[in-house]
Amino acid sequence: MTLLARTWDIVERIRSKAPLVHNITNYVVMNNTANALLALGASPLMAHAQEEMQELAAISNSLVLNIGTLSEPWVSSMLVAGKAAKAASKPIIFDPVGAGASSFRTQTCTKILQEVAPTIIRGNPSEIMAVAGADGQTKGVDSIHTTQAAETAAEYLAEHFDCVVVVSGKRDMVVSTTETVWLQGGTSLMAKVTGMGCTSTAICGACAGVADSAFDAAVAGMALMKTAGGMAAAKADGPGSFQMHFLDALYSLNKEAIRANCTIEG
Template sequence: MSPTTQSIWNDLTQIRAQAPLVHNITNFVVMNNTANALLAVGASPAMVHSPAEVEDFVSISSSLVVNIGTLDDNFVTGMTLAMRRASELGKPIVFDPVGVGATAYRNQVSQDLLTLATPTVIRGNASEIMALAGLNAQTKGVDSLFGSDAALDAARRLSSVWSCVVVISGAVDYIVWKEQLAAVANGHPLMTKVTGMGCTATALTGAFVAVNTNYFQAATHAMAVMGIAGELAAEKKLAPAVFRSTSWTPYMP
């Protein structure tokens, strides 16, 4: 199954019309990049992680994105409170287990958060998805040592156990919902030279699940838009630093 141009455009139109507030608890490295990407597609980003206010922000948000890239105890407390509140309110949650498998701390935090509140979508690279599924996959920090297709069985396992959509990022992105599978081959190798592209894909997924309750379709659309943006920027033959900002020139009507 592959997304159609019309179905992707329908979601983008809804994002522009609704400007959903996407609440991000994400890492320091990507906050600005992901906020700009959300603005470019028409969503409204909020980068809020303080335990003192995350529950209030979840209450007024359309979706919650949780990214464990730069963990500390304060972040974990905020994530815990936010995910619990989002679950209580039935808000979609997108979970990005950045670097899971690299340390015992990340592994434990990830399992605790998943047990606390089932996410709507889990997005990670192949090593992260395999590690999260308990396959003891090797990882090189936050980078994957495997192609995305190597994690398909792990993604199916996660989808079944947690009853959620699972996205594996790679040269080909795979989106799994139990027995359903979509493959998105958009993108460009230059994207691997820019920090935070995976985190940006996670944030965009937060915008798409905010307007489309078919979460399998929404996640597939988000990955297609991510890849197409990279292709368009790569056509300009830019250096990676310039490529980063050019990828998210706002879409015009």
């Protein structure tokens, strides 16, 4: 089965199974992320109280950890949730937002990697390089590096933590210990809307909740972002209308749209 066929199979599984995706994410993007998951067919859960992490891990299909708006209590909840999800064999998707921008962020990333061992790591090139210990300087939470520049860092993380690494940019890269795939598509309008990277991570979480492999889930998640972005850009007049059309595109996705809007290169 081709990567395109596997991606469409994952979409159909999401729509039929409505996986519950537990998000401990930043409060800038909660509404956007929840709506994107709903539009795709998944079920979003936004909760961060440490007291309920164990119970939520038992009922969720996947866990998304996003460090966009950090505080010590949230970090503690992420660690408890991550360990509970790992014990329950649930996939964990980690978004190291702004890694390299502050020592607190970078140290938190290290702690999550070492204590939780995420299944998928998704970030921009600078974040991935910072998490890997390379020169991953960021401009706030934005990347100042290209996807190509982060390839070695992604390969290191995949090998060292036995996970799948996604580096997103104009071309997205998905790296495992055995293969690398590049995805082309999307639109520059995505950079004009806050939280699109965070949405990518959450959609990877939805895909991971039903997919047979983490690699397929990561490829599918990024392919769906590229596709919905391209579909939305064709109708949008600017960032505001783009957000509306992006949700509609996720809702109306079909196999032909993925083929037309996203190129997957092995």
